[in-house]
Amino acid sequence: MASIEVKNLKKKFGEVKVIEDFSLTVKDREFISLLGPSGCGKSTILRIVAGLEELTSGNILIGGKVVTPLEPKDRDIAMVFQNYALYPHKTIFENLAYGLRIRKKSETEITARVKEVASLLQIEQLLERRPAQLSGGQQQRVAMGRAIMREPQAFLFDEPLSNLDAKLRNHMRVEIRQLQQRLGITTLYVTHDQVEAMTMSDRIVVLNQGDIEQIGRPLEIYEKPASLFVANFIGSPAMNLIKVKTDAGNVVLPSGSPVAAGRTLPSGEITLGIRPERIKLSGNKGAQSLPYRITLVEELGSQKIVHGNIEGTDLTVVFPEDTALPGEAAFVDLPLNYLHFFDARSGKRL
Amino acid sequence: MSPKSRLYWIVCYGILALYGAFTLLPILYLAVSSFKTQQQIYDGIAATFWFTPTLDSYRFIFETKPILQMLTNTLIVSVGSTVFSLFFGTIAAYGLARYNFRGRDDLAFYILSIRMFPPIVAALPIFMIFNGLNLLDTKTGLIIAYTTFNLPFVVWMMTGFIKAVPVQLEEAAMVDGQSHLGAIWDILVPVLRPSIFAVAIFCIIFSWNEFLFALILTKSQAKTLPVAIPEFITWTEVGWNYVAAAGMVLVAPVLVFSFLAQRYMVRGMSMGAIKD
Secondary structure, three states: OOOEEEEEEEEEEOOEEEEEEEEEEEOOOOEEEEEOOOOOOHHHHHHHHHOOOOOOEEEEEEOOEEOOOOOHHHOOEEEEOOOOOOOOOOOHHHHHHHHHHHOOOOHHHHHHHHHHHHHHOOOHHHOOOOHHHOOHHHHHHHHHHHHHOOOOOEEEEEOOOOOOOHHHHHHHHHHHHHHHHHHOOEEEEEEOOHHHHHHHOOEEEEEEOOEEEEEEOHHHHHHOOOEHHHHHHOOOOOOEEEEEEEEOOEEEOOOOOEEEOOOOOOOOEEEEEEOHHHOEEEOOOOOOOEEEEEEEEEEOOOEEEEEEEEOOEEEEEEEEOOOOOOOOOEEEEOOHHHOEEEEOOOOEEO | OOHHHHHHHHHHHHHHHHHHHHHHHHHHHHHHHHOOOHHHHOOOHHHOOOOOOOOHHHHHHHHHOOHHHHHHHHHHHHHHHHHHHHHHHHHHHHHHHHOOOOOHHHHHHHHHHHHHOOHHHHHHHHHHHHHHOOOOOOHHHHHHHHHHHHHHHHHHHHHHHHHOOOOHHHHHHHHHOOOHHHHHHHHHHHHHHHHHHHHHHHHHHHHHHOOHHHHHHOOOOOOOHHHHHHHHEOOOOEOHHHHHHHHHHHHHHHHHHHHHHHHHHHHHHHOOOOOO
16 A cells, blocks of 8 residues: 655646646645535546546656556556446446456456455356346446455545445445445545545535635534535534624624634635534524524424525524424524634635 | 327328338339339329249349449448448547547537538539549549538437536546556447447448449449449430349348348447436
8 A cells, every 4th residue: 555645736727827836735645625626636636546538737746656647557656537438338347357357367366356345245146247247236236346356555435425325325434444444445526515535534624716715524524614614614504604794793694793713813704604513593582692593493203404584594403303492582603612713805714 | 099099090000001002012113123124114093013933133133243243343432431420420529529639519519511512512622633643534533522521420329428427437547457448448439339420320321322422433333333323324225124133232231231230220329328
């Protein structure tokens, strides 16, 4: 196994700059997710690391060795594609064996390795079938199997779960993470699904229009988003973001109600953020409480998502399922230690 | 089955039967005429299917003309031009399908437009060029001429077929350790096999039946069978029975071949129509 280093990567398609200046080190055995919306350049970065896309400038190192000029076949990496890309005319056995056959390994060695990998992924009974005869989940496993066959230096995943239904996706998420931990393979994983990134990764790289917005551990990113973009992108339901004005240690809501900020903030207009699950909703009015008008309740079974407003300012609250909602007289408290502040112009965390 | 759906099927089969008769009766008439004497051809409608069959027409055409040689020429030229068209056409199609470059769509349309103009327009220039290159009355010349006309068809069809195959298949093979060319040969070509086969069949049929260029560019050595058939119509007699017999010799291999290959033609032509 080995580290992956991306140094000062730039990529242009014609005159269009896709990636400005991207640097990242995936440490040995680490699992890093590239997370961002469609078109943010995450798949392009992955494809450049794989050697499937040429870079405009920069360097790629795998295991400390510069691989920038090398073809994909010489980079000793394995990749799992979104559509699995299993060879449709070959049996599952041959799909798994293909990489070793190219390397002219002996038939005995190939058979032994295919059986070992098939047993690890519990696909022994599928070896004689063709990809079209397999379900989505089975195809996903075969794609994983093909990737680990050669014991590569690093794993690259390009949204491997996005073609699966929600239940299977949850299941495969756990399987991929367990397999990665068991084999200790350095992994770069591309996804637009924040749940995947949060649950699987050692670290997450949040990308926006080819630039890194934040790199950090999943909880760090959740609890201390570095920018408005990250705050808005991570978390479901999304963080409440309210444009406010500062006034001597307080922030003033659009309605004019003051909320204690608990710290000194630059004067002028800023954005206040608070996650829906951190807001306390009750029928009792406290010293800092604000009146809250409930407009819609979504019952999810495990919790309720309450939509409403504080004197005209929209605010979403997550409320426990087993507790009765307050009636007409509802109040919210915005705990000081869960308030986030962002610069209104740059979007950076204050 | 309800009366309504029965009526529906009767109408469907009726239309199919009419269409079948429309396309197959001429071939049946050709086959029947090839077993007649010249006199029997003119015996009227009643005698169309009631006559004493004879192989005289076949004996005559094989004795008076080098039919086997011409059949061999037809085969060599058809297969030769098909192989060249497929080879170069598939490479061009790969470029059009897989690479995004300026003017790609215009180039693709330009290639297709070559197929659109009437072949007679190109006949004279091709004759002059071939004359200068000593390619007249050679199988090589005819193969080149047919390749010119088969190429646009192959490029157009194969571009669509290649586009329907996810590029990730080749990329997966490259990551697995294969070179780019190796990935195309090892993965893409086998996946495309039914399509390549279907396109090949159409190319062979076009070259097999081609008349105009064979008439203009050949004389004796490279003459193909379609050109020889009208030669049975002379100033002194119209040998319909000989035309029919020679026609059968030309049509029979294609009929048998198409019958055997129809499974691939349908599969190839419908490939990519359904998203997996």
